[in-house]
Amino acid sequence: MKTVALLVKNGIGFGHLRRAVLIAEAIRAEGRLRPVIISQASSLSLFRDTPVEVVNFPLLHRVSSAVAEDSYIAVLDRLLDRLDPAVVIEDTYPDPRYLSLGSLAHRPRLLVMRRLDGASFDQLRTQGRFAAYDRVLIAQSPEEFAREGHSGDSAAAVRDAGGFSFVGNLSYAPTPDEISRTRAAYAPQGEPLVVVNGGAGGDQMPDGYGDRLFGACSRVAERLLAEGHRARFVFVTGPYYAGRPLRETANLTVRRYEPRLAALLAAAQVAVIKPGNNALSEALLGQAHLVLVPDVSFLEGLDEHAARVVAQYGGAVTGPDPDVLEERVREGLARPPRHLRPEANHRGLAVTVAAIHRLAAEPPLPEVPRRRLMLVLKAGGGRADDWLERVVPGPLKGVLAVRPDASGYGPVIAPLGAPEAGPRALLVGAEPPAARPQEIVDRDIRLLVTRPTVPAAVARWLRLAPANPSPAVQRGSTVVASKGRADHFLRAVARAVAADEPACLTLDLSRLDHGEAADYLGAVGDWLERQPVELIDPGTAAAVLGRRLLEQV
Structure with missing residues (x-):
């Protein structure tokens, strides 16, 4: 039977231990995994009545704190290596002590995070503390989380980066x-x-x-x-x-x-x-x-x-x-x-245990992503929406298109042929939209595509009226297509994907007629099929940028 290790915080608190016992007993009741709680609590009172295995390290009072901490880390590292857990479950908040443990370096890790105030969550995020986890289960509802006063960047990271989910508060409900x-x-x-x-x-x-x-x-x-x-x-x-x-x-x-x-x-x-x-x-x-x-x-x-x-x-x-x-x-x-x-919240405990079982049964295999590119086409010349659909070849079916936005905020970027499918981007020029950033975000526009250097007026617009969650900002440039010179655009793509992750380029086709545009895009599609480049939509770009918000160090 596979083992799961629950690493709990230690000190003067007790609620985190009770939550760990609640989760561990639910795992044990399922009968498919062997939970082991690893603690350093001063009191064993809580553990006396649980059937779950517990390893409780003593507090070393007679040696200096530095020596005690080093000894604890060394023994914990050897214990985890011997237990060989299929999943490591941490509780409350990320603990930097575990980052150096060789025994945890390549294991699936899940964090059950109880409520943190907005400033504390923001600090942990900007230190890169959440980046090590495969999953973070937030023991709150989305509404409760929002009331903590999290920054726009933190809210965007939780929404877009992947790996975060809300399971609601986890506590024992007596009969x-x-x-x-x-x-x-x-x-x-x-x-x-x-x-x-x-x-x-x-x-x-x-x-x-x-x-x-x-x-x-x-x-x-x-x-x-x-x-x-x-x-x-x-x-x-x-x-x-x-x-x-x-x-x-x-x-x-x-x-x-x-x-x-x-x-x-x-x-x-x-x-x-x-x-x-x-x-x-x-x-x-x-x-x-x-x-x-x-x-x-x-x-x-x-x-x-x-x-x-x-x-x-x-x-x-x-x-x-x-x-x-x-x-x-x-x-x-x-x-x-x-x-x-x-x-x-009985469902929250069931969702938590199910997530642990999934990680233990199917540990996520790493993927080396190809270079990601938002390729945006602009028809120009007052052409109908279906003009692009008729000239785009098969290899470019993942491209995006610039379309007018009925709200009047500005041109939007959406998947070709499916303008309402998923999150969209807003193309922003030298001046910001007339609306406040929050109005833009509330329309599920998660990404702002700006010039290679964000215009000062746009930066000021974002700073003076910040939205929550914050919109991601994707820098991009525009290439105007010339007849028979697709190689110019391909060099621009090569430079962009080498410099930025993700990259964004807008291809303006306004100078080409139907046949010229079809030939041009055919050459682009043939070349891209041979390159390690993935065409992405605004939602994927927002997720990449959101993940980066978790990896700031």
């Missing part, structure tokens, strides 16, 4: 029976539950977040107990909690780790949580009123995300102040259960 049993365990008399969770309990910065959060909520619990309120509090501190000891009382239960956390959050009337990706996803699936207490975060932008979630689903965003938290908790306890919540 009604699990929720009922968990509620009965913590509130046997039907008391309303207030669940407090600070993620894994560690601090992204040494600012005592866990101590402040649970200390403040302890005072809230004390005040409600003193007045005889029925509410019960459950603190799930996380295994890395290092704050002051928390004392259990008649209305307060403290757990360092709760394997049924998803069911507990679903059973709660009020959830006071650090809005990390996993805990917040699980809380949203339940009925609890949300009290979100962001902390310093790594690549997540928790404050902005928490504000968006509250705007959509209700609740409050606040700091760990006991007076404010008391007010928010009381508001949540006084209201009926929250009914607005997302659907559980």
Whole structure:
């Protein structure tokens, strides 16, 4: 049986480990692959109840961090070589430590990427971190991804470069029976539950977040107990909690780790949580009123995300102040259960597992592409659209044609004979179109074909009113055909494909009559058939340029 290795991030978080276990258990249940989780977690709590094989490296506290890191990388390299995984699955975000591993150099790699804020995604993209993966599964919907504030270039790369797909949020969805049993365990008399969770309990910065959060909520619990309120509090501190000891009382239960956390959050009337990706996803699936207490975060932008979630689903965003938290908790306890919540994303997990199986069964074979050329024909002279179709020979059936655009933005470039098939390009001269770039992109025009040097007015038009996603810019030149001198154009093609990838040339046929154009294009077609040149459409050109946005280093 083939092995798949799941490399998970390590540190103070825990949600990524829970997501890895969720995926690994689904793979194991299929019975066709052997999943192995490779981790360096400080706590093994999560792994005690899973049937999946886990290799957990120890944290080497007694040696310098540099030596510990080098040792970890060396042993990890040997372990992966011995496991010989058919697919390597990475989680959360690209990790530069894996780039130097010889054992991973030629293996299929898949990244399951949880939400990243726009600035962080942009930074990783411009560092070339996504280029190493065969597939990147984004654990968001396209709409959620767009709300993160990604740059136009990042949005274009995700749309056009290939390899990216949206699978929706991945988190455990407890069954009604699990929720009922968990509620009965913590509130046997039907008391309303207030669940407090600070993620894994560690601090992204040494600012005592866990101590402040649970200390403040302890005072809230004390005040409600003193007045005889029925509410019960459950603190799930996380295994890395290092704050002051928390004392259990008649209305307060403290757990360092709760394997049924998803069911507990679903059973709660009020959830006071650090809005990390996993805990917040699980809380949203339940009925609890949300009290979100962001902390310093790594690549997540928790404050902005928490504000968006509250705007959509209700609740409050606040700091760990006991007076404010008391007010928010009381508001949540006084209201009926929250009914607005997302659907559980069972399909997303199935799509993720299917993608892993496909990579394991049919690892993508590399291809050395031929030189790619956008060959555009311009009929000129007021000729009808079908004139080009009658003069173009068989070898040139992949050419493009310049056509007037009914919108008035300017001439468009589209496949000959199929002007509405797929993405189109817009031919831009010295002056930009009258429309804003976003209007152009919204018409599924993904490519702007400009002069060899982008005109200053066009560059300013793109810069001052940037579209999202950004349109790709393809530089190209025009050759005016002369009777019997196809060799002039062929030299231009040879120079263009040697200099640019992809290349773009427009051939203006306005000076040729029907017979002359047919002879000219016949010579061009005969020559191109013998060359390592592939004729491409605007969508393929946008994909090539989009891929380049992932390979910037």
